[in-house]
Amino acid sequence: MVRLDEPAATPATPAREEPAPSGSRLPRRPRLRRRTAANAGRSFTLTFIGVVLLAAFLSPLARSALVSIKSPDQVSQASSPVWPADPKVIDYQGKSLTVYAVPLDGGERDLALLTKGRASSTFVDPQDLAAAPITWVGSWRSLTPVWTFAPQLSNYTDVWDQVNFPRLLLNTILIALISMLGVLVSCTLVAYAFARFRFPGRNLVFMLVIATIFLPSAVTLIPTYTIFVKIGWVGTWLPLLVPAFFANAYDVFLLRQYLMTIPREMDEAAAIDGAGPFRTLVSVILPQAWPVIIAVGIFHFVYSWNDFLLPTIYLVGHEDLVPLSVGLAHLSGLHNAQNPGMIQAGTMLTILIPIAFFLLFQRMFVRGIVITGVEK
Amino acid sequence: MPALPVPRPRRMSPLARREARWGLLFLSPWVVGFLAFIAVPMIATLVFTFTNLKLTQTDPLRFVGLDNYAKLISDPQTWDSLRITLTFAALQLPIAVLVPFAVALMLNSRSLRGSDLFRVLWFLPYVVPFVAGVLIWQSMLNPDSGWLDQLLEAVGVTNPPNWLNDPGFIFPGLLFIGIWGIGGGIIVNLAGLKGIPSELYDAAAIDGAGWLGSLRHVTIPLMSPVFLYVIVLGIVDVLQYFLVPLVLNNGTGEPGGQTLFYNLQIYKTFFTYQDMSYGATLAWLLFAVTLVISLVVFRASRRWVYYAAER
Numbered sequence: 001m002v003r004l005d006e007p008a009a010t011p012a013t014p015a016r017e018e019p020a021p022s023g024s025r026l027p028r029r030p031r032l033r034r035r036t037a038a039n040a041g042r043s044f045t046l047t048f049i050g051v052v053l054l055a056a057f058l059s060p061l062a063r064s065a066l067v068s069i070k071s072p073d074q075v076s077q078a079s080s081p082v083w084p085a086d087p088k089v090i091d092y093q094g095k096s097l098t099v100y101a102v103p104l105d106g107g108e109r110d111l112a113l114l115t116k117g118r119a120s121s122t123f124v125d126p127q128d129l130a131a132a133p134i135t136w137v138g139s140w141r142s143l144t145p146v147w148t149f150a151p152q153l154s155n156y157t158d159v160w161d162q163v164n165f166p167r168l169l170l171n172t173i174l175i176a177l178i179s180m181l182g183v184l185v186s187c188t189l190v191a192y193a194f195a196r197f198r199f200p201g202r203n204l205v206f207m208l209v210i211a212t213i214f215l216p217s218a219v220t221l222i223p224t225y226t227i228f229v230k231i232g233w234v235g236t237w238l239p240l241l242v243p244a245f246f247a248n249a250y251d252v253f254l255l256r257q258y259l260m261t262i263p264r265e266m267d268e269a270a271a272i273d274g275a276g277p278f279r280t281l282v283s284v285i286l287p288q289a290w291p292v293i294i295a296v297g298i299f300h301f302v303y304s305w306n307d308f309l310l311p312t313i314y315l316v317g318h319e320d321l322v323p324l325s326v327g328l329a330h331l332s333g334l335h336n337a338q339n340p341g342m343i344q345a346g347t348m349l350t351i352l353i354p355i356a357f358f359l360l361f362q363r364m365f366v367r368g369i370v371i372t373g374v375e376k
Numbered sequence: 377m378p379a380l381p382v383p384r385p386r387r388m389s390p391l392a393r394r395e396a397r398w399g400l401l402f403l404s405p406w407v408v409g410f411l412a413f414i415a416v417p418m419i420a421t422l423v424f425t426f427t428n429l430k431l432t433q434t435d436p437l438r439f440v441g442l443d444n445y446a447k448l449i450s451d452p453q454t455w456d457s458l459r460i461t462l463t464f465a466a467l468q469l470p471i472a473v474l475v476p477f478a479v480a481l482m483l484n485s486r487s488l489r490g491s492d493l494f495r496v497l498w499f500l501p502y503v504v505p506f507v508a509g510v511l512i513w514q515s516m517l518n519p520d521s522g523w524l525d526q527l528l529e530a531v532g533v534t535n536p537p538n539w540l541n542d543p544g545f546i547f548p549g550l551l552f553i554g555i556w557g558i559g560g561g562i563i564v565n566l567a568g569l570k571g572i573p574s575e576l577y578d579a580a581a582i583d584g585a586g587w588l589g590s591l592r593h594v595t596i597p598l599m600s601p602v603f604l605y606v607i608v609l610g611i612v613d614v615l616q617y618f619l620v621p622l623v624l625n626n627g628t629g630e631p632g633g634q635t636l637f638y639n640l641q642i643y644k645t646f647f648t649y650q651d652m653s654y655g656a657t658l659a660w661l662l663f664a665v666t667l668v669i670s671l672v673v674f675r676a677s678r679r680w681v682y683y684a685a686e687r
């Protein structure tokens with residue numbers, strides 16, 4: 001659990017008091033030097049704790065990235081280092097010998113194992129191959145090998161070929177983008193209806209939209225599935241794409257909340273200038289709503305990239321049509337025990353694009369969400 | 377948003393009628409989608425519960441009255457899986473509420489340096505596709521090569537748990553996997569924290585409140601609508617939980633039947649046993665349970681949720 005009481009136990013001023021962008025801030029009281037020192041200490045402590053917690057939170061990601069560039073041999077050895085490495089080998093008279101750290105009288109030395117023995121083994125010194133072999137008493141199995149840094153890309157090339165990665169990537173991108181287009185168009189229209197037009201039963205309909213969030217998807221799945229079977233849509237992308245064009249409660253809610261914060265004066269000015277409702281939407285509302293549109297776009301993109309159940313249900317048996325999530329689960333079912341490096345290479349390839357997409361748009365994304373708020 | 381008090385004339389003026397027509401036009405995508413993908417399938421599912429529908433019908437299709445409901449009540453698997461789901465929900469919900477709140481408090485603190493970078497990185501795992509996230513954590517929680525058990529060993533735990541294969545540790549294991557889903561909660565909490573007027577903190581400071589005092593008397597009351605939002609959506613989500621175990625072990629219920637979640641039973645009934653009518657009955661029970669719990673939470677929320685607008 002995150003502990004925040006420690007560093008911020010005695011704030012001089014409340015912890016919040018962000019400099020508002022508008023500049024409407026109370027003048028700050030002049031502070032004593034002692035206070036400033038205390039603030040710096042608190043700031044350091046909190047930032048330090050923040051870094052530690054964040055490192056723990058993200059450590060699985062770092063670990064998988066490392067595993068993905070390790071060789072299968074290294075992964076299977078418990079004593080191997082955290083970083084990608086190969087046992088160090090040297091060439092000795094046409095044979096390749098593994099180098100071990102051997103404890104000798106004068107300290108530990110890196111020696112290459114020449115002949116293995118139960119009670120004693122002989123080694124050669126990699127620095128001085130011409131010298132006579134050194135005999136060391138003890139089981140060579142108790143020695144730790146010397147590792148050299150050796151990142152591998154073979155896991156990536158394996159995954160690339162095994163799951164037909166380019167094809168699956170293309171599937172995933174196409175499904176995500178087409179359905180994103182559907183979500184953005186349909187949800188913006190519906191949110192516009194709720195935010196700007198009075199019609200009978202508007203509040204009731206809005207409640208109904210929100211109520212659909214409470215409906216478990218299992219309740220509607222079977223008739224929908226049966227219909228999709230009957231009209232021949234199973235085994236195509238249509239069950240994943242078409243419903244996106246008919247709006248969904250989460251995104252309508254987010255967009256509507258945001259649109260309600262846009263002042264009406266500009267709409268009215270546009271209306272006086274003779275713009276119809278559709279024209280007003282395109283030329284007045286949309287230019288002001290892009291933070292939330294980007295936020296909804298990313299939400300949907302991530303959702304679609306995530307989606308596992310529906311593609312599994314509707315695309316079963318069509319290996320060339322499935323998105324990455326399904327391919328990855330399939331891959332893990334086949335190879336998980338044998339080659340963890342390959343699985344993690346697959347996960348790295350799968351997360352690359354959503355993460356890049358998020359990092360690219362993160363400012364607008366966070367702004368869109370923060371402004372929208374969650375009142376109600 | 378406070379609804380504007382709009383006087384409703386008995387008969388609509390031509391202008392109002394025009395506005396209503398445009399509104400309904402823009403609303404129409406949702407109406408069509410609602411009818412096609414929600415209302416009609418929902419009613420159909422309800423009708424199925426009174427029949428003997430199978431995916432490949434061998435017996436003649438007929439109404440069987442309440443047979444499916446009788447089967448449901450006498451089926452120990454139903455209640456077992458419901459118990460598993462509710463137990464997991466009771467463990468998972470406090471985390472889903474408290475951890476994002478705590479992280480958002482930290483991110484919102486003036487004392488944190490580089491809060492923009494922190495915010496991006498805390499949110500980052502939220503965009504990791506869930507199958508990838510499960511596989512990453514599965515590897516992290518591996519009893520031999522996973523960092524968590526290696527850390528536990530390093531600090532002196534002699535026999536660190538085999539998280540995902542030990543019936544006694546599978547729930548904590550699943551909670552670890554779920555921790556990457558807190559990004560949405562962080563953003564929502566952060567938005568809530570940013571929306572608290574700073575005058576309230578100034579007032580609290582003048583009244584002599586310390587950090588803990590203003591947390592208790594300003595932050596938490598003003599954040600209560602956000603908590604309600606997170607709790608309600610969290611309940612809807614966690615009651616449908618089953619995809620993580622499905623990816624982990626293909627829905628076998630391992631270890632020890634501890635991952636036979638309720639929604640997993642529904643999907644197995646549909647797609648493995650192909651018993652549509654019984655699956656439909658299970659689905660409707662899930663809907664009923666979701667509704668009842670949500671309504672209870674909403675009702676109880678009147679006592680602890682604070683709405684500024686109702687002052």
